[in-house]
Amino acid sequence: MRFELTTDQRDFGASLDRLLASSDTVAVARAWAEGDHEPGLKLWARLAEQGLLMLATEATPVELVIAFEALGRHAVPGPWVESAAYLPLALGAEVDGVATVALPPHVPFALDADVADRVYVGASPATSVGDLRVSVDRARRLFEVSGEGETHAAAFDLAALATAAQLLGAGEQVLADSVTYVKQRKQFGREIGSYQAIKHALADVRIALDFARPLVYGAALDVNRRDVSAAKVATADAAYLASRTALQVHGAIGYTQEFDLSVWITKIRALVTAWGTPALHRAAVLEELTR
């Protein structure tokens, strides 16, 4: 029994973090949101070189989770869950290039279908790609698609787990940004982070994330519906609390699109319902517990 990442796994996460930290991912996400895919596709290629598209077929779900936590922390845009988690399992092969998928009713639109090399419905190619639907997260460009295809259950679980890991990373990032901000911002003559109202709110975020994390890594050790759904519920709750708290402690500046916090606040809200809503996953846990 050793419930801790190995040194290799830690190093893998740290090297991804370094790569992303030096890639100005916020600028990449903002360009992507405007339909300028060039910087994002360059980053896609660099991450593919790091083996991200092979994780589902060649590595363990633990490595997959480590990678998606980093993608969430840096708000990397693009259909990563689709290309690196769902499709490799559903198709039985690694994705070459950029691919995306819709799985109505739970994944009703295909993310970034305009830039994807291949678009699927279930495991079958989509028959047509329709209009853009604007997401709360402008960097999530959703498209209506037509086609018929079955949902691959195990692949769906892996995709939901990857989304949970993204939420965890995004939640950690907005907490870190909030802590930095409340140590700088002064009102009534002292740092607002010295007031209990702010401290307690951020402490609750720390606690929620600390207890969501082991569910994600526990589910990665044995990917099954019950544990994946539990992880998705807990990370959605924790990350959403983190984003609401982050907005509140930042005040009006946090409510602007220009301030980078907006990139994560909108992404977290979108991911809460992506790859299974909290209601769907809670129902799944209950069904598994009482079957």
Add this chain to the structure above:
Amino acid sequence: MDLELSESELAFQAEARAWLEANVPAEPLPSMDTAEGWARHQEWEAKLTEARYSVVSWPTEYHGREASLIEWVVFEEEYYRAGAPGRVSQNGIFLLAPIIFDHGTKEQQDRFLPTMASGERIWAQCWSEPEAGSDLASLKSTARRDDERGGWLLNGQKTWSSRASFAHWGFGLFRSDPEAARHNGLTYFLFPLDREGITVRPIAQLDGEAGFAEIFFEDVFVPDTDVLGAPGEGWSVAMSTAGNERGLSLRSPGRFCAAADRLVELWREKGDVVPSAADGVVDAWIKAQAYRLFTWGTVTRLADGGEMGAAGSVNKVFWSELDIALHETALDLLGPEAETESRWLDGYTFSLSGPIYAGTNEVQRNIVAERILGLPREPKGAQR
């Protein structure tokens, strides 16, 4: 990274499970905060001790079996899964014992640990005072030097002392240096509660039972041999107890996992009638599972030589809130009968104390914010 138990750990688990199945009383014991229940719980402790299950992680010379931290968690899971009685000796074995192991002399260890392990001598903790609750360091009870007899004279008042109504001995902090401020000049004392000058007055808790008491000290003599750690250093000695109480030991994951499993059973019976409780059931189970996995992570880090530190405060807020939410959901499921006596109602009433004792959750959140997140300390009010 794995969650697999080794062969020897699995063997230990099977042995503990078999023993508990054969020995756990079929009917829950009466509350330990009644005279009859107290005696029955002490009998249960004796039975555990005979089978060497009362303090599995302790050295064999003190009734233990030198179990590893992993085995301890495994045992706790089995213990609560089996529905075994609450531990009347828990203040001693979980809160005081770690301090005696770390700070006590060999003579003190030999004198105190065996009867603590066996439940023959039950310990009460004496921290709070009427004017010193969350601000424990402002405590005013005094210890005055008595050189002639080689010891100290205790005076003052302690309150909210868990188990003190029936316990045999107490442990607590007293101000031994009147000149020193706050955290300095405190000394950690051990004393029998029937000693001359001590008056124990039981206090009925929310459920009407005397789970705690107030204690008055009037020139109570304590010999030097019953001082724990160095005189004047009681605060740092005591803080290691506080860490234990908040953290791993007092609330092992086994209790929440077992309670969550029972809640799922209750849902099977009553879910049709109260479908709105569904989310509460799911969230309680998820959080119990999170607590269990979080504990395995903590155990791994501790086994690698890491320290609990402020992480105990993260734990304490989480389990105390989980405990209340879980029991509230059970009461929701019980419908209009929820207000009548039941094991769930007992558990609910007990859970309400969780966010208060062992350092209120407000104090814990300050610790999380200041020591883990690194936020600036708040200017405190008048200091002494």
